[in-house]
Amino acid sequence: MIELKQLTKTYGDKKKKTTALSGLNLSVGKGEIFGVIGHSGAGKSTLIRCINLLERPTEGEVWVGGVELTRLGKRELQEKRRKIGMIFQHFNLLSSATVFDNIAFPLTLIHTPKQEIEKKVNDLLELVGLQEHGSKYPAQLSGGQKQRVGIARALASDPDVLLCDEATSALDPQTTDSILKLLLDINRRFNLTIMLITHEMHVIQSICDRVAVIHAGGIVEEGPVTEVFLKPQHPVTKEFIERDARGEEGFNLAAASLASGSRLARITFLGTKTYESIMSQVVRETGVNFAILQGTISTIKDTPYGKLTVAFEGKDEDVKRTIELLRQRELDVEVVK
Amino acid sequence: MGGLDFSKIDWTEMGTASVDTLQMMLYSTLFTLVIGLPLGVLLYVSSRSNSAVLQWVYRVMSFIVNIIRSVPFIILIVALIPLTRAIVGVSSGVQGTIPPLVIAAAPFFARLVETALREVDRGVIEASQAMGATPFQVIRKVLLPESLPGLIAGVTITVVTLVSYTAMSGMIGGGGLGDLAIRYGYYRYEKEVMIVSVIFMVILVQVLQMLGDRLVIYFTRK
Incomplete structure (x- = not known):
């Protein structure tokens, strides 16, 4: 046009x-x-x-x-x-x-x-x-x-x-x-x-x-x-x-006191996946614990999306597997630390 | 200062003078508006134009307008005698006064029009251009209606100025209240005629100004 x-x-x-x-x-x-x-x-x-x-x-x-x-x-x-x-x-x-x-x-x-x-x-x-x-x-x-x-x-x-x-x-x-x-x-x-x-x-x-x-x-x-x-x-x-993103400004990565050996990741959900229980399914399978440090769940026009910053705690290989599984479920995972 | 004796006043003469003043005022206002409004629009349009030709038109017009505005009316009226004779056939009386009045007032009014148009929000003009308005439509449907209160205020100032100018027309035997006041009060020491003439003019100006102010308020939508 x-x-x-x-x-x-x-x-x-x-x-x-x-x-x-x-x-x-x-x-x-x-x-x-x-x-x-x-x-x-x-x-x-x-x-x-x-x-x-x-x-x-x-x-x-x-x-x-x-x-x-x-x-x-x-x-x-x-x-x-x-x-x-x-x-x-x-x-x-x-x-x-x-x-x-x-x-x-x-x-x-x-x-x-x-x-x-x-x-x-x-x-x-x-x-x-x-x-x-x-x-x-x-x-x-x-x-x-x-x-x-x-x-x-x-x-x-x-x-x-x-x-x-x-x-x-x-x-x-x-x-x-x-x-x-x-x-x-x-x-x-x-x-x-x-x-x-x-x-x-x-x-x-x-x-x-x-x-x-x-x-x-x-x-x-x-x-x-x-x-x-x-x-x-x-x-x-x-x-x-x-x-x-008003809520995200207050979040300071460096200041967050994380348990040693934990891994920080940003996970992005898009579309109907936002509403599915993918996270809990995956961690139950791998036995990893996680803490949500910061997160948004909202919509862009009509598309729902979620953005979570998560700290995974557990054995190194279990955490790696968790991230792999999340990716398999078509979530976008970015390992920060 | 002796006592004032108002019984000396020739009321017939006073009446004629009042009618003369009103006639001069009405006709000169009419012609001033007819000439001054388009002139003012042209000043506004040419001052805003990007075209080199129109920018020159503005400079030349602006120069002429300034010259006429800077010459005192009393000199203008004498200097214009030949032109006045060419236009209306005579150079005295009510008729002979109107051309110099219009020539003096039209550039003045044109400036007031230009100023009023400049007050119109640039964004509104742009919006109408964006809607496909032609330049003529922008003038007629946007500039003039939007500046109406300012234009009316300009007309009021012009009319009042014209009333005071008519007083000077006595120089060329123009007649009217101002002429009467000068002839009797200044040349013949008959204060009474002068006082009454001046009172009449004061009333006239007050009424005109009040009317103008009312109209401005009525048409103001902001």
Whole structure:
């Protein structure tokens, strides 16, 4: 649905050149929720703004729905943009227009008949749960409600793609979750392709299918969220994941006083294995004891996963066999010490 | 300071002067808005543009606007006599006053429009561009409605300024309350006419300002 080829964006003239994006390649499939995560200044904002050409790339190609955007004329670009919805961190609603008129805005741009607008906007108000608020002005709404208006407005022209520019960054955690839920619901109901940028791993983990980590204008890691999340390769990725895993921060390996001869291992469960009694089955067989030092059991989008740091106590060969058996049951075991 | 004798006032003359002032104010405001609004939009658009041509348009326009704004109205009104004659046929009376009033006020109003438009949130403009709005649609459906309170405040300031400018039109026999006040009060020492004329103008300005403020509040949605 979206394909970026060798995307480069530089600012300034020859003397003082800053590079926001350098030769970036990316591809987002139809119906996918694709997340881009990065620190501020990494280029993620420039990246998403290049997709509807709010920012014109210096070099490279931007393909959306089989059309190369940088080659379009003004008129054609305006037309194409109607099929690319966008929501913003600061909502960017018309303060002088009611909720109804804000949602109707994209439709009035193309002179849609009044009755059609009425029906469409009312449907959208219902979809985002704002039926009661059509005649209010944005200033009378909460942040979450404003973003719902933003989403309804973005959907009014039946877009093929929805771009989310830090759409939940100005919201509190609870409101963030409700907006994410709404986005996921829309994605499933209309098979709408969603591309979002964020600096919160939590957002990626909640709704994204695939993720790309952007750093210094380039993508340093990319893949299915479960894979990137559970086996991060790049330091920046690791940093994002560690920062998000609140409970893990307090855990200090060096400080843990372990029984001599015990072995430390990180075990990762994925999918339904998370709920199986693999651990107890294996240790009963090998006669090894274990202590759980730290652990998380949660979900990534819909996939359950577990991460345990465990100290095994027992004879060396028994511990080795335990690890082998766990691996045989398709758990990922990393021996730390 | 002798006693004041208000019975000396010729109320017919006072009435005519009031009507003259209102006429000058209304017509000059009308033309000022019609000319100043597009001019202000053009100033705003050209100041933000990346195109070299429009940037030059901005510089030239900005320069002309500044010149007109820096020439005192009393000099402008005399200097413009030939132009006024060419436009309305006469260079005195109510009709003869309107062109200099408009020429002085339109650039002033245009600046106020430009300032009001700059207050519009950049993000909202971008959002509408992202939705495929044409430049004209951005102006008509985003910039102007979003800046409406600021524009109304600008109109109010302009109208009040125009009222005080009309007082100077006496120089070219323009008529109106200000003219009356100067002719009787300053040249003939008839304080009464001056006092009443000034009171009328004060009331007029107060009413205009109040009306403007009310409208601003009514249209403010933030």
